[in-house]
Amino acid sequence: MRVNDLISGALLIILAAAMMAYTTTFPPFPGQKYGPSLFPRLLGGAIVLCGMLLMLRGRKQLAAGQPLGFIDDAYRPARGWMSVMMIIGAIVFYIALSGTLGFVVTAFILMLALLLWFNGKPLNAVIIAIVAVLAVDLFFGWMFRVPLPLGVLPNGPANMLMNLIRGAR
Amino acid sequence: MAAFQQALVLVFDWNLMLTILLSACFGIVVGALPGLTATMATALLVPVTFFMPPVQALAAIVTASAMAIFAGDIPAAMLRMPGTPASAAYTDESFAMAKKGQLDLNLGVNLVFSVLGGLIGVAVLIVSAPLLAEFAISFSSFEYFWLACLGLTCAVFIATKDPLKGFVALFIGLLIGCIGIDPAAGYPRFTFGTVVLLEGISFIPMMIGMFAVSELIRSSTTLDGRATIISQKVGNLFKGVGAVWKKYQFNFWRGSVIGTVIGALPGAGADIAAWISYAVSKKFSKEPEKFGTGHIEGIVDSTSANNSALAGAWIPALVFGIPGDSITAIVIGVLFMKNMNPGPSMFIENAHIMYAVFIIFIIANLLMLPLGWAAIKASRHILSVPRNILVPLILLMCIVGSFAITNSVNAVVIMLVGGLLGWLMEENGFPVAPVILGLVLGEMLESNFMTSMIKADGSLMGFFSRPIAATLGVMTIVTWVWMLAVQMKPKVLSDKPKRSQ
Numbered sequence: 001m002r003v004n005d006l007i008s009g010a011l012l013i014i015l016a017a018a019m020m021a022y023t024t025t026f027p028p029f030p031g032q033k034y035g036p037s038l039f040p041r042l043l044g045g046a047i048v049l050c051g052m053l054l055m056l057r058g059r060k061q062l063a064a065g066q067p068l069g070f071i072d073d074a075y076r077p078a079r080g081w082m083s084v085m086m087i088i089g090a091i092v093f094y095i096a097l098s099g100t101l102g103f104v105v106t107a108f109i110l111m112l113a114l115l116l117w118f119n120g121k122p123l124n125a126v127i128i129a130i131v132a133v134l135a136v137d138l139f140f141g142w143m144f145r146v147p148l149p150l151g152v153l154p155n156g157p158a159n160m161l162m163n164l165i166r167g168a169r
Numbered sequence: 170m171a172a173f174q175q176a177l178v179l180v181f182d183w184n185l186m187l188t189i190l191l192s193a194c195f196g197i198v199v200g201a202l203p204g205l206t207a208t209m210a211t212a213l214l215v216p217v218t219f220f221m222p223p224v225q226a227l228a229a230i231v232t233a234s235a236m237a238i239f240a241g242d243i244p245a246a247m248l249r250m251p252g253t254p255a256s257a258a259y260t261d262e263s264f265a266m267a268k269k270g271q272l273d274l275n276l277g278v279n280l281v282f283s284v285l286g287g288l289i290g291v292a293v294l295i296v297s298a299p300l301l302a303e304f305a306i307s308f309s310s311f312e313y314f315w316l317a318c319l320g321l322t323c324a325v326f327i328a329t330k331d332p333l334k335g336f337v338a339l340f341i342g343l344l345i346g347c348i349g350i351d352p353a354a355g356y357p358r359f360t361f362g363t364v365v366l367l368e369g370i371s372f373i374p375m376m377i378g379m380f381a382v383s384e385l386i387r388s389s390t391t392l393d394g395r396a397t398i399i400s401q402k403v404g405n406l407f408k409g410v411g412a413v414w415k416k417y418q419f420n421f422w423r424g425s426v427i428g429t430v431i432g433a434l435p436g437a438g439a440d441i442a443a444w445i446s447y448a449v450s451k452k453f454s455k456e457p458e459k460f461g462t463g464h465i466e467g468i469v470d471s472t473s474a475n476n477s478a479l480a481g482a483w484i485p486a487l488v489f490g491i492p493g494d495s496i497t498a499i500v501i502g503v504l505f506m507k508n509m510n511p512g513p514s515m516f517i518e519n520a521h522i523m524y525a526v527f528i529i530f531i532i533a534n535l536l537m538l539p540l541g542w543a544a545i546k547a548s549r550h551i552l553s554v555p556r557n558i559l560v561p562l563i564l565l566m567c568i569v570g571s572f573a574i575t576n577s578v579n580a581v582v583i584m585l586v587g588g589l590l591g592w593l594m595e596e597n598g599f600p601v602a603p604v605i606l607g608l609v610l611g612e613m614l615e616s617n618f619m620t621s622m623i624k625a626d627g628s629l630m631g632f633f634s635r636p637i638a639a640t641l642g643v644m645t646i647v648t649w650v651w652m653l654a655v656q657m658k659p660k661v662l663s664d665k666p667k668r669s670q
Contacts, residue, residue: 002597012337019344022359029354033627036351036358039615043344050337057333072596074390083389087564091382091585094568095578107565114561118389124558132562136569144220146573 003069006058012051020044086117102151103141107133134161176524179224180532188221189529192229193236193536197544200237201551202559203250204388207237207439208495208602212380213563215373215503216570223507224525230503231526232533234496235287238439238475239541242279243548246272255439255475258447265463277406278413278465279472280541282421286473287534289425290432290480295527301488302513310620311632313489315641317614320491322648324436325603332652334599342607343614345370352612353619365579372502372608374571374580378587379601380495381567385560386592403545417469420450428474432481436606438494442478447471480530487511487523490613495602502609 023037023044062068075081090110098106108129115125138161140146179185192214199210210233218226241252246263256263266275308316321339329335348359349369360366414421424446431442450470451460460467482493483500490511492498504511509519516523544551571584591601625631633639 001593008597008599019359026356026358027354032623034619034622036354036356038622039351039618040344040347040358043340043347047337047340047344050333050340053333054337080390084386087382087386087389087560088585088589090561090564091568091581091588095581095585098578098581103569107568111561111565114564115558118557118560119555128558128562132565136565140569140573144217144573146569147576148569148572 001069001071001075004058004061004066005054006062007068009051009054009056009058012054013048016044016047016051083117086114090114098149098151100151102153103148104133104137104153105151106149107136172520173524175521176528179521179525180228180528185225185228188225189228189232189532189536192233193533193540196233196236197240197540198551199233200240201243201252201544201548202554202556203244203248203252204384204556205559205563206253206380206384207234207241207255208499209381209384210234210237211496211499212377213566213570215376215499216573218503219373219506219574223504223509224522224529226503226507227500227522227526228529228533230496230500231529232536235476235479235530235533236537236540238479239280239283239287239537240544242283242472243276243545244552246275246279247548247552253440255443255478256472257440258443258475259468259471262461262463262468265461266465266468267463269463271463271465273404273406274409274413274465275468276403276545277408277410278468280406280538280545281410281414282424282469282473283476283541284534284537285421286425286428287476287480287537288531289422289473290429290477291527291530291534293429293477294480294483294530298484298487298523299516301484302516305488305513306517308513308637309635310617310624311635311638312641314614314617314621314632315638315645316489317491317610317617319641319645319648320435320485320489321603321606321610321614322645322652323434324492324606326436326648326652329600329603331598331600332655334597335603338594338599338601339603339607342604343611344607345375345604346608346611347615352616370608371575371580371583372506372605373574374583375587375608376499376502376605377567377571378584378589379591379604381563382584382588383591383595383601385564385567386588387595388556389560403548406542406545413465413469417466420466420469421473423449424470424473425477427470428477429481431474432478432493433484435485435491435493436602437478438482438496439475439478442481443471443475446474476534483526483530487515487526488513491610492606495605498602498606498609505609 020041023040026035026037029035075084090113093110094106101109111129111132112125115128116122119125137148141148195214196207196210199205199213200207211230214229214233218229221229237253238255241254241256242263244250244252245256245260246267249260249264251257251260263275263279266272305312325335325339326332329338346369348366349357350367351358357367427446427449428439428442431437431445432439447467447470450467451457454460454466456464456466478494479496482497485491485493486497486501490501492501501511509515509522567584568581571580572578574580591604594601594604621632625634633642
């Protein structure tokens with residue numbers, strides 16, 4: 001999705017203005033003339049300047065016949081933008097559900113869906129998803145002790161695997 | 170010398186050797202796969218280095234990035250697709266050689282001259298960094314403030330096609346850096362009353378989002394499975410390389426020197442070094458008409474340059490804490506995370522770590538010879554991994570890697586925001602590397618600025634009261650004024666999205 005510089009410039013000016021308005025709530029630095037608001041305000045000024053330069057440029061582009069915004073060819077076909085949505089959706093899915101379902105289940109569903117969408121071979125997808133999730137769980141969860149959410153599988157497959165190995169010894 | 174011995178003990182440890190070997194393999198695979206860049210290799214490696222001691226973490230990054238820059242040459246010759254943007258300058262030339270039946274010679278030259286170029290860059294790093302550090306030890310907040318300004322300005326100016334959009338990206342990065350406790354007064358800024366934002370925006374998830382997730386979103390539309398590989402068997406790689414060395418020795422030295430210098434300039438990295446040295450080679454060649462038809466001369470220059478640039482970029486990063494390219498920007502973030510503030514004092518307080526980094530650099534470049542040879546021999550298998558399987562795998566690594574930094578799902582949210590922001594920005598011609606530079610350097614810039622303001626009691630003349638500070642300040646301001654003047658002049662602009670290294 002591409003927009004004319006007129007729009008990006010205007011957005012930047014709005015962002016900078018909102019940010020500078022927020023800095024008025026910052027307290028002064030006790031005993032000094034300058035407080036925590038000085039640096040963000042200078043930045044805000046610089047962003048406004050850039051935004052205005054961009055808007056000037058955008059006006060010229062508009063006059064030269066460039067549209068206000070358009071979508072790249074790669075994203076036009078349904079499959080193109082659906083692929084983009086799959087990637088974004090997968091991350092949103094993880095953010096929303098990993099806490100309740102746990103890492104292993106969430107990651108497995110996520111991998112399975114992405115592999116089916118991009119690769120399409122069901123057997124491959126199941127095998128790769130299982131191996132990948134187990135490998136990540138083993139590497140990060142067990143080796144580095146990252147507290148990956150356990151959710152519905154309170155023991156964690158990597159832990160179970162390691163316990164089995166320890167038990168066998 | 171005691172520090173040097175300490176460094177040797179640090180380096181020759183089997184744990185570290187294993188780290189170097191594994192990250193070398195990782196770097197080669199990521200570098201050899203088109204679409205996955207050296208910066209992405211580093212970004213994906215950082216969550217793992219989070220759990221390592223400093224030297225081991227730096228070793229992993231040094232090795233993986235060096236290998237990735239070389240490995241990018243392999244698909245350039247075989248598929249006409251650069252593995253990393255650093256190989257883009259001579260991709261057509263390499264492919265033309267392969268079509269002429271000179272694939273072996275091309276890959277052999279790429280391998281040998283990458284190793285040698287890398288070693289030249291390391292030699293310059295080893296000699297110049299401690300000298301510069303001695304000079305920089307007397308710098309005060311005024312010098313650092315101007316140095317950071319000048320470095321960031323150069324970064325935007327050299328590395329981006331469109332400096333105005335580059336500056337916007339830089340300011341956005343600096344603004345994101347303002348979120349959280351401010352460095353001077355300790356007041357929580359832009360937190361909207363939440364506890365989550367008190368710590369600021371975590372740099373690693375943001376970087377993974379901007380460098381890796383945005384790339385995944387972009388490439389998701391063009392996953393056409395396997396690429397067709399040139400059907401040529403790889404034979405003896407080193408045959409004929411000696412003759413090339415004899416004939417084009419001067420090109421090698423020139424390419425390595427240009428590469429190191431460009432690498433050391435803030436913001437410009439291996440890809441720009443390769444483009445410039447290729448252009449220089451063509452301009453001063455005795456047979457410029459042969460360029461583009463599968464001629465080895467320009468490849469000698471540029472393949473040496475991109476590997477030497479990698480080491481060159483570490484010079485300003487270690488001495489001043491100002492990154493030379495996007496990989497060293499990540500390195501500086503990692504150093505801050507390990508409570509090692511880059512700067513001249515590192516060479517006194519942590520001299521053994523500096524020496525260890527130098528030794529690792531040499532080892533990594535020497536290791537490139539056997540591992541690179543093996544990678545070329547195995548390239549058929551590496552290049553046939555379908556990308557439509559890689560994308561989900563990399564996404565999973567991004568999510569878990571981000572999560573591991575803060576042990577909370579908030580980091581994944583930051584990663585997603587970074588990914589979307591990075592994607593939309595690149596679509597519209599805004600480069601993303603300056604955002605990361607701004608985020609990494611924001612705190613240093615602001616605290617030096619505030620310290621200087623307080624020291625000078627608000628008088629702007631204070632910023633010019635010391636000779637070096639005054640020189641740097643004048644240089645910076647001249648650059649700004651000149652850039653504004655150029656901006657005002659109307660010109661035709663191309664809006665093609667630019668890729669980061």
